[in-house]
Amino acid sequence: MRNIFLFIRRYAIFILFLIMQTTALSMLFSYNRFHSTLYGMFSSEVSGRLNDRVDNVYSYFSLREENEKLRAQNAQLLSQLPSGQLFADTTKRLVRDTVKIDSTNSYRQFEFMDAHVISNSVFLQQNYMMLHRGSNQGVQANMAVVGPEGVIGTVIGVSSNMSTVMSLLHRQTKLIAVLKKGSGLGEIVWDGKDPQTLILNKIPKTVVVKVGDTVVTSPYSDRFPPGMNIGFVSAVTNDQETNTYILKVRTAIDFSNVHHAFVVKNKLQNEMDELKSKLNKE
Amino acid sequence: MNVVIKNIIRLILIMFVQVFILNNITPLHQLIVPYFYFIFILWLPFKTSRVALLFIGFLVGMLVDMFYKTPGLHTAAVLLLAYLRPFVIGLLMPKEITEWGNEEPTRFTMGLAPFTTYVIILTLMHNGYLILLEWMNFGSFLYFMGKLIATSSVSLILVMIGELFIHRKTRNR
Structure with a gap:
């Protein structure tokens, strides 16, 4: 003894x-579960406040570029307004509608919420961002985050005023993507090397791929609105072992220079989740 | 100035430089990650007890992890640094640690060559362990070695710049 x-x-x-x-x-x-622990939430709230103060200063340096980006996006959105589009006269016809409910009316599936990026990293193997918008402002875990130019990442942790975003530059990124030209479903991953290059796997060799092709989010995702830019193909390699390509994709967004983002809320998310859980039960 | 207050102010300044300046520089190369914050542990007074060193190391690591959102990664590396520091000082300095007053390890109190050795050994330990932990999750060996060399050289340069340009009052012996 x-x-x-x-x-x-x-x-x-x-x-x-x-x-x-x-x-x-x-x-x-256990870092995957870390962001939902009490300490994780506390620390993101504390570091978030500090980051917010410092970002207030930093954001002055990029006001001009930020302005230009927003102007470009405004122009694009304005050109999509129905008032700016003409319809050929010949297709117009006066019909007395007997149906009282307008069944052709569209409704909104994705809602975009503006958010300020207050901290960001591209150096590490697992890169996270922090947004100044939390559960009090309607952000929930698993929501998509996009920027003016393209996809940024997914919300993984939420505290009352801040939220943590796992950016595409993360070793565990897995995102279904398609080529904008059409055919070919693939999977976006990151190899941890270059913060401007993502890897797109699983595109079958039957598809013709050229350097410069646009890669966008797939219409089958339940988080990301379809057709958001992810990047542009920068190199094409044949995978010798399988029947697929390995594509290098230059990111559409410059991850080292992100100051504004949109959190995307899918209004049908609950319905989709219910359906999925029903499937799993059976 | 009181040693404790001086070190708290120093910790805040060093954390500011690491988190808000070094972390925001556009990456020069994928292998280079500038780590500077562990200079705080290197600069603690000689007579800091080993238990205190460990607790301070844990605190500093947690602070960095809070901002880098890598729970435990930097904490583990700084703990190793804090644990090994007394041994390295014992190797390089003939004196008993208790004989020192509030002096800190500087190029004057230790001499330039022993101080440089001290910095090199501990920097390699810290970066080696940190990158090893990162490498265990993913990555290849070549990547590990390349990153260790590139990151450590940048760290060494930063620490030596810190040592040469920041005037710390020490009585020359």
Whole structure:
């Protein structure tokens, strides 16, 4: 018994070191769940406030570029307004409608909420962003985040005023994507090397792919609105082992220079989830 | 100035530089990640007890992790640094640690060559362990070595710049 105490006394510091090291490592290897823990929420709230203060200063430096981006987007949106479009006269016909409900009326599926990016990283193997918008402002986990030029990532953690976004530059990114030309479903991943290049796998070799082709989100995603830009094909390699290409994709958005983002809310999300859970039960 | 207050102010300044300046520089190359914050541990006074070193290391690591959103990664690396520091100082300095007053390891108190060795050993330990942990999750060996060398050289340059340009009052012995 005495020997045990002597042993503990002698190696007390080493044991303390081991305990702390284990704490740190266990946190590291459970980082997927980390953002929903109490400490994770607390720390993102605290670091979020500080980041917000500093970002207030930083954002002055990029006001001009930001303005230009928004102007370009405004112009694009304005040109889509129905008042700016003409219809050929010959297709117009006066018909007395007997149906009282306008069944051709569209309704909105995706709602875009403006958000300020207050911290960002592109250096690491797992890159996260922080948005100044949280559960009080209607953000929930798993919502999509897009920028003016294209897809940014997915919300993974929400505190009351901040939310953490896993950007596309993350080792665990998996996003279904298609070529804008049409055919070919693929999967976007990141190899952790270049913050401007993503990898698109699983496009079958039957599809003709050229450098410069646009890669967009698929219409089958339940989070991302279909047709959002992800990037442009920058290199085409044949995978020798399978019947698919490995494509390098230059990101549409410059991840090192993101200041504004939109959080996308899918209004049909609950309905889709219900259907999915029903499927899983059966 | 009181040692504790001085070090708290120093910690805030170093964290500011690491989190809001170094973290926001556009990457020069994919292998280079500038780490500078561990200079805080290197600069703690000689007579800081080993237990205190560990606790301070844990705190500093958690602070960095809060901003980098990598729970535990930097904490683990700084803990190793804090644990090894007394051994490295013992190797390089003939004196008993208790003989020192509030002096900190500087190029004057230790001499330029021992101080440089001290910085190089601990920087390599810190970056090596940090990148090893990152590499265990993913990546190839070549990537690991390349990143270790590139990142450590940048860290060394940053720490030496910090040492040479920031005037710390020390009595020359």
